[in-house]
Amino acid sequence: MTCWLEVALKPSFADPAGNSLQNRIVSELGIVGVRSVRVVDIYAIDTSLGEAELRKIGLELLSDQITQNFSVNKPSSAKFDWCIRVSFRAGVKDDVGEAARGAIEEMLGKKLAGGVYSSKLYHISGAISQPDAERIACDLLANPLIQEFRVFSKISNSAIEPAIPRMRLAAGIRVGEVSLEEEGALLDISKQRLLALTQTEMEAVRAHFLKPEVASKRKKIGLPKWPTDAELEAIAQTWSEHCKHKIFNARIKYSEGGKAKVIDSLFKTYIVAATEKASKGKNWIVSVFSDNAGIVKFDSNWNFAFKVETHNSPSALDPYGGALTGILGVNRDVLGAGLGAKPIFNTDVFCFAPPDYPGEIPPKLFHPKRVFEGVRSGVERGGNASGIPTVNGSIVCDKRYLGKPLVYCGTGGLMPAKIKGRETHRKAARIGDRIFMVGGRVGADGIHGATFSSESLNEDSPTSAVQLGDPYTQKKVTDFLLEARDRLLYNAVTDDGAGGLSSSVGEMARESGGCDMDLALAPLKYPGLQPWEILVSESQERMTFAVPKENAKEFCDLAKIHSVEATDLGEFTNSGHFIVKYKGKPVTYLEMEFFHSGVPKMELEAEWKEPALSEPAVKPKSGLGEILLQILSRWNVCSKEYVVRQYDHEVQGASVVKPLTGAKNDGPSDAAVIAPVFGSNEGLVISNGICPKYSDIDAYWMAANALDEAVRNIVATGGDVGELSALDNFCWTDPIYSKENPRGKHKLAQLVRANQALYDGCVAYGVPLISGKDSMKNDYRHGGVGISVPPTLLVSAVAKIKDIGKAVTMDFKRAGESVYALGITTDECGGSEYYAQAGEIGANVPKVDFERNRKLYSALNRAMERGIVSSCHDCSDGGLGVALAESAFAGEVGCRVDLEKVLCDGRLADEKLLFSESAGRFVASVKKGSEAEFEKIFSGCACAKIGETDAGGELVIVRNGQELVRRKLSELKEAWQKSMRW
């Protein structure tokens, strides 16, 4: 029999969760008439327990006696007009239910026969209709992919009961053979099984299994002629775009203006080549491209690992779960870098459609505000509950992200350079090492994640690809891993991400030359999973270890202390084969060589035609002050404090420059600074650059600006441009030409050009690309509707700062200091916020002069080293106008500047001087008396004193004596803060 408890706040206490839902019902759905919302927790216990036991559970564990009431096996209250019950679907991870189960067992001192399932009731009072109640359930509360809801009316109150989403799978284990006999059916097989393999790739698989030597070996061990389902699935995961980056490694014929050239792998030609050139003479680069994350030296004792990932497709289906698993997944990349680095910060960059998007929402998609909230809260949960500070980020809005939001999650980690003399960045599974799976159990969740993200979002997108991460389990795994690492208990580790065990074990087996494991040993969330499902499931919070036999016991004992499950699945061998069994019977027998290197190289075509664009005749309709206020309120410029405050950005105690800064702790920092080693003055500066808006003009300059912005932000805060590394994350729209994708050649040309820019910039700046990732299918297709994201490159950057005490923030510090504009302003409003505010794109995209900037950045480094710069802010979205306003209101220090003094290329109109987004520029204020030294350091660079800070509490901008802008700082700040004051 099932028992249940309801836990509700006592009526005398306000319900914060209920109140915020009530606000959202009005603001997001426009439903009026709701008087109150109260949230009630239900715990269903699928085991027969007595009344006394249940009362004890309610009293001591599930409720708080002071603020809450609970009821046993009956509803807690009937005071509502509508009650919405939201519960998980069967098989979806239920952290609360699991925690309750463990605690109840601890309390009662006995195991429960069945599970514990949590769900929520929303008691809504007020005159709303049933359809309204259903809209609240659909649009605000439940995501049908992972949750179910039921609406009860006041009358049907007695019918309220808990949901028991028991997982039931068909009985019987079966390993199927997938015949590839018919060549014409290959693509259908790929589509039906969600393999995301092309005709050519399927043919390569077919050809392999037709080889006589392969056939005879298979016969000998009792496997069928054609691949088993497990084999085909494992191949598809390993060969997926997600894992193999086939587009980045393709042979591309690129043509531009009648001239054509062949690029053999974008990755090798641009990314690797740039890094090789930029790395010359830099002894701080430890490991690039070969591991889960890039690794550089931090100081003589510590190395630093950095990785940025995207989790776009899952976030489109379930914004909360997708973002949560995204952040936890990239944490594991760093945990699995070398022998393991401890995550010390997260960074998050999101691209959404505008939260106030007024249009129709196409089928299967969510309103951008809901996506925003879901992603925000998923990352909040993932970072905060893991004890990893979120130190830097960005939010970019463009209506084309309606089809797929972009969710970039990054993590930096620290590892001792050596442990007992062993270098920690080296790892390799050795022959005879045991294969250990550690952490969460395997379930049906997260099957086909890797292949799914290698396709556009369409009608058939699988719901099984969605999963909910569990930061609590992962934190235990983290604590365990770091202790096991310090004892050198294993030879190699990697995370179970895309492709699950098939990828992690398959990848590690390359070092030893093979593996032999039995899937029947893997602990499951519930019985009934097929072998192929166990092999490719991407159930979260798992890592795979290679443990020498003699350490296995100590490894298991340590896991027990940390309450972490560690299971021996088999061993690494040198058989040359990826051998997987189920209860001793083989289910896969794949040659390692074919498994990892058998995927055929893609041949693609790219064609660049410059878009026909022209400069608009935008004439300011209102005064420049008015336009400045409008730009400050735009989504790409406005304060993101609402999001930043909800992320713990200081846990671990390393914070030096926080994301919010200034006199009232609420100005926008350019970059974060942390001092991760207690007692040391050495630090890291972390920033990002992203500007997809320039892609509409030329993806070359989009990428150039993204790199420059990331570098600029670092330099503005005091990071050493000579010790700076970057990560590239490309999120593109399908660049493979086909009848269905007629713009494919153009999109691929955009990708080529972006790579060229990144190469040019990294070589000029001497910036190695230590890690990167690409996500190539950010398109939505449904019926006749297609939405593609603008080509988007995120550059994440990290640099050393030798003395954290020299870091500089962007807020003006005091009245009476000289204000300088560094860099040259050009007529470059193409793609700018100023043009966008007028509904235009323009043609004059900001062009980056890498050589010129490099000199300027070195000079700024030297000036900061001298300690004479009191504030420095980078000019990006909204140009000089926005940078001046932000520096002034963040510091609560006014200023008066003369635009005529700004160094510019040719004669620019007032509005262009103020709002052009030319790269390589800063606004800086300099300590009194140090002006001459400052100017000397910048001799040969573009550096002009444009005014002074003052105590007037206003931003005053003049040109040749004529006043263009005079605004109170409070007014400017209000404009900047009001957009996202939710």
Next chain:
Amino acid sequence: MFMAKKPIVYVLSGFGLNCEHETANAVELAGGEGRIVHLARIESGAVKLGDAHGFIVPGGWSFGDNIAAGSVLANKMRHSLREQLDEFRIAKKPIMGICNGFQVLTKLGLVPDLAGKLSGEANLSANTLGRFENRWVYLRVEKSPCKFLTGVKWVYAPVRHGEGQFIPKDEETLGAMKKEGLIALRYVNEKLESGAGYPYNPNGAVDDIAGVCNKEGNVLCFMPHPECNVRHTQHPRWTRGERTEEGSGLQIYSGFVKYAQKFI
């Protein structure tokens, strides 16, 4: 002159706690020996709580804050650590609960414990705003029996929580807490005035209560994180020249370590 021996302070870890490193570091800076100890090792007997001179349950997300912040860890400790914790407390050794630690020790009834029965006289509920916030707050040190706040006037430190609204059981409890001086720390504004409202009181705590001690003064719990203001560059406005010595969080740790010294 002889060097005073360093008191050993156990900082609890495991099961989702996550501030143990910076907390142990603050103990070290204050002159103590901060040892990070996994709960399972105390439960198994490998480590004895009684060997320490001070005990801190630091911040974190024990058991993912599932069900309610601190409740599952409190439930676990109630069953596995009762005797050792009782002994420690009755010996009047110093105990501190920070953020999640405050939530855990409140559920265990260690504060305010007016009745001396560990019966649970208060709760930390969801912030009135209904969301997690990371925000720096000013704390005024009130007159209390707490043994390690002597001489400290105020502290500036960040809060980072979603469930920090302190709610005493009833009016009588609040009255008795005031009478006994158990409200050790209050949220105040820059001028150190209480009643300043949000955001100075970031969670809607009754009577601006940020920290609470027991009658004996050896248990102190609070929501903010003073271990994140023990160094000049942690202050959010250090680049503006604001000083860290005043209002530093290290004062609390120094007082704690000094008091722990008595038990060596």
